[in-house]
Amino acid sequence: MTLDATDKKILQLLQEDSKQTTKALSLKLNLSVTAIYERIKKLEREGIITDYVALVDPELLNAKLTVFCQVSLVQHTEDIVKAFETDILKFHEVVSCFHVSGDNDYLIKVLVPNMKAFRQFMVKKLTSLKYLGSTKSSFVMNTVKDSTAIPIT
Amino acid sequence: MTLDATDKKILQLLQEDSKQTTKALSLKLNLSVTAIYERIKKLEREGIITDYVALVDPELLNAKLTVFCQVSLVQHTEDIVKAFETDILKFHEVVSCFHVSGDNDYLIKVLVPNMKAFRQFMVKKLTSLKYLGSTKSSFVMNTVKDSTAIPIT
DNA sequence: ATTGAAACACCCAAGAG
């Protein structure tokens, strides 16, 4: 599917604020409400827009500590990779998990209320996985930016 | 502000799907439409719900390469930290930037269409910052999980 | 927290460019 400038603008605007009405969008883009509506439906149908979600303030929800862990596995067999990718999904503290190139195998993002909870996560959950090699943790001291919007080229 | 079980459930549901109607929520939670409505408005007013956004598929939007860069600065003076945190916001390829503890100073997440664009970003933008020390890049080979939902405790 | 009612947005049909 090929996106024109109007589609791109719609995506940009909805990535910033999905609650704005089709009417508001129609005024910004000088189109009728229905034209906008049909374009949005198409973007949803094509799988370009995947979800509409509410974002919440982690600080206010007791997720005061964000930690990135670089994880290495003892081996890189398909079995172990599969097992890790299945097991990691069971830990609700892990909000992101990427298989990456470089010195380590995985980069995971962990959200917990405090250091005690992080310790619990490490001891009881992450490092209790048999096939786990090493882990290295980086604690987030300040979030400069953390956007869900994808740059549209 | 203290959240009861109903508030937490609402937050959980809206973090998964913000397009569901208050009526749908009212059925799931056995409350009236207005009761749900008032709770949501309160969560917005208190700043717990910060935004409603559309999520899009990066693959379909020409953001085929995700790279995490571990960045170190030459010094850690307040001036340099400030400068970096200002400058990094100007690069639209950088969707996230965290000041972290550990071997490096910052962890940034970069989204680009391809390797050529990444090279351009590194050469023309990131490493052209005078105060930049070292960088180490990890390329994402597979995204196992990447959720915007914060675990509610 | 609920009911009920007004205002509004969404969504579809029909038709124009």
Place this chain on the structure above:
DNA sequence: CTCTTGGGTGTTTCAAT
């Protein structure tokens, strides 16, 4: 094919209880 106009349906919002 994508656009616009117009109207029915359902949702949001608010007042009263």
